[in-house]
Amino acid sequence: MDEQGDTLTAVFAALADPTRRAILQRLTVGSASVAELGEPFCMSQPAVSKHLKVLERAGLISREQVATARYSRLEAEPLREATEYMQRYRRFWNESFDRLDAALADHLSTVTSAEPPSTTPEKERTDD
Amino acid sequence: MDEQGDTLTAVFAALADPTRRAILQRLTVGSASVAELGEPFCMSQPAVSKHLKVLERAGLISREQVATARYSRLEAEPLREATEYMQRYRRFWNESFDRLDAALADHLSTVTSAEPPSTTPEKERTDD
């Protein structure tokens, strides 16, 4: 769970910042130098470099030195993995209504004896 | 961009922790009390409560007080939103070759002196 759990952590952490998300979005229209990437933000150049390093360590960008410039390129593979991870929860936003009903009914019928609102334990269990 | 960008930040930040991901996974098999959720981890109870608070603020769980127990329930809606967000990048792990062309063209049109990170030659940009 932690070989790529580590990757997941890095990717989600990288995405948990608006600046970095904006950088990624900018990169969807093509590679860009550090200066270009930092231009939209009122932020010093080293700050941008730090963000890029975070993105790079998460595998979300690759970088290529051309002259004095360092061009960043979007690498979407980790995003695919992260998406796949979240897809494991897809059934829960599909069947949330069923679960809600079940939980409510269960709770109403057992609240006097203080039992947990066990939300239909989904024997499906496609665990990893 | 930041009405739900805030939500995105909270969700990704919440997911960027292995403990919280494990808690979410545990919740896929049903609601659980704080003690139950914390049992797999060698971690104090307040630490678990903090994680739960993070998850709650990200909208990833809802909570229900039954007696002295507080049962957490998985709320997958924010995960759906986060997945949708990442889906915007799907074409980049599908059509990464086309994208390279786009990147190159874009870069050429904005930078006249330095050379682009030429990975593939010529072509016009195919922005969406």
Place this chain on the structure above:
DNA sequence: CTCCTTGATAACCTTGTGGTTATGAAGCTT
């Protein structure tokens, strides 16, 4: 009523994160 369990909260510590300025390496331009 008294005791035990559950879990929240506060106070605190340590690390990590996001930002800054200052500096320096490397490469064009002239």
Place this chain on the structure above:
DNA sequence: AAGCTTCATAACCACAAGGTTATCAAGGAG
């Protein structure tokens, strides 16, 4: 060679994050 541009790195700062222990409120169980 001299100077400007691009960017990384270091040193530093403020604050958030994840963890701890101590404490306390509230609800069963005896």
